[in-house]
Amino acid sequence: MDIAHIALTRHTCKAYDPSRQIPAEQVAQLETLLRFAPSSVNSQPWHFFIAHSDAAKARVAKAAAEGSPYAANGPKIRHASHVVVLCAKTWIDDEHVAALLTQEERDGRFPTSEGKEMQARGRQFYVGLHRADPAGMLAWTQRQVYLALGTLLFGAGALGIDATPIEGFDANLLDEELGLAAQSLKSTVVVALGYRSADDFNARLPKSRLPKERVISELG
Amino acid sequence: MDIAHIALTRHTCKAYDPSRQIPAEQVAQLETLLRFAPSSVNSQPWHFFIAHSDAAKARVAKAAAEGSPYAANGPKIRHASHVVVLCAKTWIDDEHVAALLTQEERDGRFPTSEGKEMQARGRQFYVGLHRADPAGMLAWTQRQVYLALGTLLFGAGALGIDATPIEGFDANLLDEELGLAAQSLKSTVVVALGYRSADDFNARLPKSRLPKERVISELG
Numbered sequence: 001m002d003i004a005h006i007a008l009t010r011h012t013c014k015a016y017d018p019s020r021q022i023p024a025e026q027v028a029q030l031e032t033l034l035r036f037a038p039s040s041v042n043s044q045p046w047h048f049f050i051a052h053s054d055a056a057k058a059r060v061a062k063a064a065a066e067g068s069p070y071a072a073n074g075p076k077i078r079h080a081s082h083v084v085v086l087c088a089k090t091w092i093d094d095e096h097v098a099a100l101l102t103q104e105e106r107d108g109r110f111p112t113s114e115g116k117e118m119q120a121r122g123r124q125f126y127v128g129l130h131r132a133d134p135a136g137m138l139a140w141t142q143r144q145v146y147l148a149l150g151t152l153l154f155g156a157g158a159l160g161i162d163a164t165p166i167e168g169f170d171a172n173l174l175d176e177e178l179g180l181a182a183q184s185l186k187s188t189v190v191v192a193l194g195y196r197s198a199d200d201f202n203a204r205l206p207k208s209r210l211p212k213e214r215v216i217s218e219l220g
Numbered sequence: 221m222d223i224a225h226i227a228l229t230r231h232t233c234k235a236y237d238p239s240r241q242i243p244a245e246q247v248a249q250l251e252t253l254l255r256f257a258p259s260s261v262n263s264q265p266w267h268f269f270i271a272h273s274d275a276a277k278a279r280v281a282k283a284a285a286e287g288s289p290y291a292a293n294g295p296k297i298r299h300a301s302h303v304v305v306l307c308a309k310t311w312i313d314d315e316h317v318a319a320l321l322t323q324e325e326r327d328g329r330f331p332t333s334e335g336k337e338m339q340a341r342g343r344q345f346y347v348g349l350h351r352a353d354p355a356g357m358l359a360w361t362q363r364q365v366y367l368a369l370g371t372l373l374f375g376a377g378a379l380g381i382d383a384t385p386i387e388g389f390d391a392n393l394l395d396e397e398l399g400l401a402a403q404s405l406k407s408t409v410v411v412a413l414g415y416r417s418a419d420d421f422n423a424r425l426p427k428s429r430l431p432k433e434r435v436i437s438e439l440g
Binding site: 002003004007008010012028029031032033034035036037038040042044046047048049050051052053055056059060069085099100103104106107108109111125126135139142143144145146147148149150151152153154155158159165167168178205206207208209210211212214215216217218219220 | 222223224227228230232248249251252253254255256257258260262264266267268269270271272273275276279280289305319320323324326327328329331345346355359362363364365366367368369370371372373374375378379385387388398425426427428429430431432434435436437438439440
């Protein structure tokens with residue numbers, strides 16, 4: 001598989017063809033990518049809301065309304081086939097930690113009780129580090145969400161689906177619209193997914209990256 | 221391409237065979253994945269140090285020394301074929317912003333001077349948002365590094381290369397060892413890459429994830 005080719009040819013889509021929809025089988029693949037994305041100590045500190053109907057996309061697009069600094073992103077959200085709102089947990093509580101361990105046991109990851117004990121202790125150590133720094137907790141969970149974001153964007157590229165990662169939206173407004181605070185969630189990044197229209201000027205432009213020597217060094 | 225299959229079969233490697241090396245051609249592909257990973261407003265706020273020699277890996281492994289809470293990660297770092305230290309910029313300065321624009325122009329992204337002006341203004345807006353919140357600047361750049369991390373882990377999986385994302389290391393010690401503060405960089409996450417040994421117990425265990433309904437919702 002020519003993996004580098006995917007990285008070199010995917011691009012950030014700037015305009016979608018609203019008439020084209022992602023086939024259900026590929027949406028299912030993208031959901032699998034999100035759900036099975038890796039995360040620190042398998043914490044999965046996230047929730048992904050998927051908007052597909054026009055009404056659902058309009059709700060998300062409220063966070064990039066006309067007249068706001070994010071207005072340019074509204075049409076991408078409304079015209080995409082599917083829009084994912086990637087949210088981070090604002091806190092990892094005991095119930096979540098217990099649910100992870102129960103699930104791992106159910107999935108067969110603990111052939112011995114020692115293994116279960118080790119996993120519980122290891123995760124508690126790292127979760128504890130971040131609980132000790134409440135401001136850092138959300139920064140940590142949001143980093144995990146970006147790990148899932150990287151997986152999603154690359155996977156979409158491999159499937160020939162156009163994508164737009166969007167940081168430019170009113171996160172507080174979207175949190176309110178989706179009732180996220182009550183779910184201990186924070187909207188972190190939005191991804192539009194679908195197929196470019198003829199107006200996607202970025203599809204015609206070359207990619208640009210800093211020279212290799214500026215971003216990669218071999219350690220001596 | 222069965223993209224979901226990659227997500228379902230990759231795993232976090234727990235022990236490496238020190239005798240096996242990643243072929244140079246595949247290392248080059250992984251470097252391309254890192255360098256061409258997407259980032260907000262194409263900011264590329266990162267630097268990737270690659271350790272391949274035993275001496276270089278030993279330097280990184282100092283941050284997971286015997287007797288530290290991170291001791292279990294030392295052998296993974298020392299026995300892997302290649303180890304990447306993914307670093308985030310602690311600040312995005314005017315020189316970096318100017319270098320991005322110059323590079324984009326050189327790469328042919330501005331057929332019109334209006335395009336160049338638009339790109340400069342757009343990026344300045346988002347960089348400005350994060351400069352206004354100095355504590356949040358590093359959180360932002362570290363999120364971008366995790367986007368590159370997601371790309372790297374998925375790409376390694378697709379190439380049949382085992383990988384271990386490692387948050388458990390002494391970041392301050394590693395920053396010191398690599399002289400990162402003077403380069404306005406912060407070590408953010410380490411990835412060991414190579415091939416599992418027979419001691420990699422995780423290769424034999426099933427993956428575990430929370431039920432779909434707990435992490436994915438369709439928005440109404």
